[in-house]
Amino acid sequence: MSPLSRLRHVLPTSCSTLSSLHRTPCYAITRQASTKVAATFSDQSKPTNSIYVSLSNDPYFNLSFEDWLFRHAPHTRPLLLLYRDTPCVIIGRNQNPWTEVNFPALQATGIPFIRRRSGGGTDLGNTNFSIHVPRTTFDRTMTAQIVLRAVRALGIPSADVNTRNDITVAGEKVSGSAYKIANNRAYHHGTMLISTRLDTLGALLRPDKVCEGIQTKGVASVRSPVCNLAKVNAETTHDAFVQAVVDEFRREYGMDEDVQYVDDGAKTQLDYVRKGMEELPSWDWAYGQTPEFTHDLAHSFSWGAVSATISSKHGRIISCAFTPARGGDADLSRELSALSERLVGAKYGFLQKELETDKQEDVRAREVASWLKEKLNL
Known part of the structure; x- marks a missing residue:
């Protein structure tokens, strides 16, 4: 196994500007050999440790293992999990993927999008932290401060x-x-942006202007300017961040517990994790959990304009209404009504079959179907 980054304390005077109730240590990165052995589990296992670091880069495993810890660890004590994923786009539990994700760009790269089990907005980073606490002591500010002190300890006092x-x-x-x-x-x-390819991954998010016409009950992401920690301190690494967070977590809760390492071998040992890994990429979870939304579209054809209102619930179209300008004519109305009937019950965004047409259909209805295919099969 390759040598892994380790951290050592240096004189606290190098951090004299960071005076607080918690004296924030600085870290210098050194290299030394280390062997990380993953723990083994069984379906009867209960999480007994308080600090876990995943050696797996599989986002489906890491999110499922996180959920196993959340559901099975004793609720009376704090717990920390740190992991790093391969590139992916992760949306919140209550978000609409069609307003968050640039699907053509995503498909071109082969990078997956995943709906996590928590709320919030869409994330790109591949270094992740997860701090679990008893509900009665949960304080978002306190847990954020743990991570903040870790970042400052890496030589980034402006955090x-x-x-x-x-x-x-x-x-x-x-x-x-x-x-x-x-x-x-x-x-x-x-997530923590350390050295993420922001230009590449940023292109996988859908621009706000492309989402015009979609009214959703889902939670929209708040767009913000982002940067990597390595931009501020080029020596910052994933391993350095992990160690800094572990140290701050120990300091906050007064513990000196060893790290327990895990890898995706646990998916064969824990049925709960295996089932979670099967659920996350499924259509029923990734798309079927989408909150109800309505999509209003309009287009001017050479023969006239048509507007469409499509309503979707749980990722399926529940209603579709076409309105030709000036009422159209009987043939067009009949064809559009038939098209609407084909779409009801179909999976929004997966309409290739429902939008297929033949030469016997009104040419105008075929043009409407072609337009919808371009707009909805994103």
């Missing part, structure tokens, strides 16, 4: 927390957050 509890550097967001509360447990998790 701060905004009103949304996101970590920022010079006004640019380096970390987005989301939260989940269930029963006696709560967690604050988020």
Whole structure:
């Protein structure tokens, strides 16, 4: 196994500008050999550790293991999970993928989009932290401060927390957050932009202007300028961030517990994790959990204009109404009515079959179908 980045404390005087109740250590990155052995589990296992670091880069595994910890760990003590994913676009539990994701660009890269189990907006980063606490002591500000102190300890004293509890550097967001509360447990998790390809991944988000006409009950992302930590301190690495967060977590909760490493071998050991990994990429979860929305469209053809109102619930079209300008004629109305009937019940965004036409149909109806195919099969 390749040597892994480690951290050592240096004299606190190098951080003298960071006076607070918590003395913030600085870190210098060194290299030394280290062997990380993943723990083994069984379906009867319960999480007994408080600090976990995943060696897997599979986002489906990491999100499912996170959920297993959330559902099965004792609710009376804090817990930390850190992991790094391969490139992906992750949307919030209550978001609309068709207003958040640039699907043509996504398909061209082969990068997946995933709906997580917590709320909040869309994330791009591939380094992630997850802090679990008892519901009775859950405080978003406190958990954000743990991460903030870790970032400052990496030699980035300008790091701060905004009103949304996101970590920022010079006004640019380096970390987005989301939260989940269930029963006696709560967690604050988020991404950390360290050396993410922001230009490439940023192109996978859908521009706001493209979403015109979509009225959704889902949560919209708040667009913010972003940057990488490595832009501020080129020596910042994933391993350095992980160690800094582990140290701050230990300091906050007064513990000296060892890190327990996990890898995706746990998916064969924990049925709950395996089922979660099967659910996340499924259509029923990724698209079928989309909140209800309506899409209003209009287009001017050479023969006249047509407007359409399409309503969708749980990712399926529940109604579709076409309105030709000036009422159209009987043939066009009949053809558009037939097209509307084909679309009801279909999966929004997956309408290739329903929008197929033949030469016997009115040429105007064929043009409307072609237009919808371009607009909706994104």
